Amino acid sequence: MTPDFEAQLRAVSLRVTRPRLAVLGALRDHPHIDTDTVIELVRADLPTVSHQAVYDVLRALTDAGLIRRIQPAGATARYESRVDDNHHHVVCRSCGAIADVECAVGHAPCLTASNDHGFVVDEAEVVYWGFCPDCATSTKPTETASSEGNR
Template identity: 70%
Template sequence: MDKGQTFEDRLRAVSLRVTRPRVAVLSAVSAHPHADADTVIGAARAELGSVSKQAVYDVLAALVDAKLVRRIEPSGSPARFETRVGDNHHHVVCRNCGDIADVDCAIGEAPCLHASNSHGFSIDEAEVIYWGMCPDCATKKLLN
């Protein structure tokens, strides 16, 4: 996806009708990478004045289906959303505070897509989550 495109252009490119809630939700996810739905709802409401939770959930589902937004679901965390799509990147999650950061594939072209046994599946994506402690939490732990 071209970073120079407007949110409206991105919606049109995937044949989605441009609506104020869709633009607000796409803008919110773009501004808050790895945000949960409640954060997206709050940001969309700040922009629009009012929008129902259900409308935001419906927009998020449509954006995920259109591959404009990626949904990730780290264990023990609500679903998170990001606009970085189509590059098979991974994530690192802090076990203490839940902070999430992107991690690019380490070597070559999508090396994680080569499963040792596909069991007959046609694999088109791999999702890897690294778990650990973020620098802030590690520093706090050392100070305590």
């Protein structure tokens, strides 16, 4: 374990610092975390890191392509370390939980639609909105109960 964070950093010409290693570690252990949680997790190891350092590190790593920033509408920024595959996310409207989803249609499915309006498109981001298993059952739809029931 302990993926070679140091090598990853050096590969993109970033200095190897403890805050950066801690952030990478936190992202490896937690799939989709927001900035605040990153700060908490990092401080578990390094109590003295400033929030600014975390923001800075997240930005540097995102720019370098080591991590990916995801930000569903209305929520705070979250980060994940899976960057190489083209996967998407399901977001729970109720609790904000996020899960990874491989697009069943194939990879980069809708990218072809893009050349409208002369835009040069390089990425298609898909966000599925719905309810996670917990919220789907607790938020009990009053009347659509039986028909929607696949799960």
